[in-house]
Amino acid sequence: MSTTTPNKRLNLGNINPHVRAAKYAVRGELAVKSEEYRARIAKGDGTDLPFKQVISANIGNPQQLDQKPITFFRQVLSLLENPMLLEHEDVLVNQLGYKTDVLQRAKTLLGNVGSVGAYSASNGVPAIRQAIADFLERRDGFPANEGDIYLSAGASSGVNTLLHIICADEKSGVLVPIPQYPLYTASLSLLNATCVPYYLDEAKDWGTDLSAVKDAYEKAKADGVDVRAIVIINPGNPTGASLSEEDIRSVIEFAQRERLVLMADEVYQTNVFIGQFHSFKRVLRQLQKDEPGKYDDVELVSLHSVSKGMVGECGHRGGYFELVGFDPAVQAEIYKFVSITLCAPVIGQCLVELMVNPPREGEPSYALYRQEYDGIFEGLRERANALHKAFEQMEGVECGKPQGSMYLFPTIRVPPAAAAAAEKEGRTPDEFYCLRLLEATGVCVVPGSGFGQKSGSLHFRTTFLAPGTDWVGSIVKFHNDFMSKYS
């Protein structure tokens, strides 16, 4: 980190201290260093490096690695960007392989948005909100209302909006799982609100242990924190854990009892290898049906995104959130808040529509869509298992079976000499390990401390998105060398 320049009007001593306090390791020091390596290699200036390429396993960015976009989606988007192509339907169909449903969808979306270069309504294009509501209804078997849906620039922007509304001052607390995706702790730091961490149970495949939640909640309350909401990331990031219906039910019951807003980050809802995804919305609606009256006041928001799953369109910054049980007057404030930044990117909004309303059986684009979708899913599963197998062979590394999301989050144990060497550098042992891994192999992962971990435990998060097995082999080799060196 560079030192500050005190004679500048803005310096580290006087800028917003909450920005300074925020931590975001996923794109921190290691990520910056890995980009420097990548730039050197691209310039031909990396011949002295012990690796030939950088593998960015630090961030769930499928299309930076091997994942191809889904053809139907991109064909439609190309027509939205250049509607004049629609004047040449025969060329599109007969020479460029566009199916008729691609043309039809593009026309419908253009009818809805006008131009993708125009601002939409602040909460998103009405017809796209309706398409999301229809999807939620199909998914959950309960109605959804387009007026409760807000398009956002990826789920991150939705989280930012919601935490801005929820947190009134430094006493406002939000229960956040640890380990967690650091967007939550960083956003709470920026808002100068209180993060109330609850620990996930590694011994039980990173399950949500309600007694840990209760303990964290009671302790915070005793400390004078006004705990207002609980974040659940399901399937988990970085853990991949997928909650059972029973676990979700008990979280909802707890939130109902303690009057906590439920914030369900469900962006990995299609990345599930073990068990199945249960949406908070469906489980809540079922509880409301089963015990009329009791759950009427529960406030739930669930978030989704085009960035993950088999879509993997991170760069398009598309997402949405659905509010359930919110005060209409609060919703009006949310509408005003999102108005200030005008609207989510319109082409990203259209991609949300395509995600929630993909080609169906019998439609011309269905076969290819299905094949691509399933191929991506299987590819991710295979890579996850290959990486897991490698971790199983590594001394001092423990890793549960891949359950979902795009990550593995192994525990590592390092010899005392390595911990001492880390301390000498002013780093935690996991930072030290990950930095040495990057320097030796070009593989960039994120130290567990970037997500939070129980004191005394060490982890790192790696995506399993990169193709091939060379990089996995290079991790194994590095690990063995590291362990020998410090044993």
Next chain:
Amino acid sequence: MSTTTPNKRLNLGNINPHVRAAKYAVRGELAVKSEEYRARIAKGDGTDLPFKQVISANIGNPQQLDQKPITFFRQVLSLLENPMLLEHEDVLVNQLGYKTDVLQRAKTLLGNVGSVGAYSASNGVPAIRQAIADFLERRDGFPANEGDIYLSAGASSGVNTLLHIICADEKSGVLVPIPQYPLYTASLSLLNATCVPYYLDEAKDWGTDLSAVKDAYEKAKADGVDVRAIVIINPGNPTGASLSEEDIRSVIEFAQRERLVLMADEVYQTNVFIGQFHSFKRVLRQLQKDEPGKYDDVELVSLHSVSKGMVGECGHRGGYFELVGFDPAVQAEIYKFVSITLCAPVIGQCLVELMVNPPREGEPSYALYRQEYDGIFEGLRERANALHKAFEQMEGVECGKPQGSMYLFPTIRVPPAAAAAAEKEGRTPDEFYCLRLLEATGVCVVPGSGFGQKSGSLHFRTTFLAPGTDWVGSIVKFHNDFMSKYS
């Protein structure tokens, strides 16, 4: 506004009070009402309305109205969305009218970004930052550094980032012109920082009167405000005023003397009808050259966007800001801040590249680009003049000549009976006037109070983007009826 539900966990009494305090009239009550009218008309449910269409003159959204996107831009974007089209170069060129420079640009950009579905670096694609630096160098005649450029989701997101860094607490003050684009006051409200208003001089075509700036600054300082920055919107929004080089120089001198960060909102830099655009960066560099040493410590940020100008691609949420003279340690904090929301939309970043690096003379797409660009410019000027002419004929309305941006901001004087009727409704007279205008004509404009105006004066802001003259005629007719009714 709906009333709140006190038994909800989140209600108007306990959510973030700074969100509640923020005002954003551009998309406020009138805009919401106009969308309701639009929806009714679309459903065939508006036959009892006294108008057949809604004209959204409340927001600078060119492509919602008549403005066509520039062909070169959209052709390139269509290839970025579906790179498989590049496997059919002959079809593109011989049957679809794509020129070879379109194909070449798409290939270059794809080489730079990989996939538009992948996250880029947090501060933007390096090659696009370089293209912006090259543009700034051509525009200003002084070097620019890609490392000082940050891509953003439109200029709004850049303003949000910068105010987050600048404002440390409620004592932090920012000088903001009045009238202003309400993003500034709204963002300062959200941050609970202090807006220090300085009034523009309507009598001098809304020029920036340095003595007004000084008075506002001194008064705020005396009140204990730690004034840190000054916002200048040039060309002005909502006023259209374009600053002279001399005015810019005096603002820079003032900022240098008082150690204020200069925040130059230059998104309308190509929308200039009278005089010419002078960038703060160029004038600053010239001062630094002329008087070595004196201006070295000046900190300037300038913002630009794809949303305005002849590009008009609001829905793509593309923009950037350039930092000049900032502390590198503060820049590292800005980098971290933008990391938390990952990156600006990548297709929007590509559109920034196209905006700053359009086809040049001699290139295949140049002739059409030039023709489209000039056509849009002339169309805007003609519409601005037609609207201005109508205002000149209206009793109690005064409006300076159209100078730039996309707006006119006439003064209105309403009869005392109208002011009394407004008070009865709990509205300001300008809100009352604009609401009646909407109800009578379907034309949606924004009351001057949404931008700030001197006490006792009344205005409204209207874009001059809508095609045709019918809507202008309907404003004149409404105005005459309104004046008769309340005289």
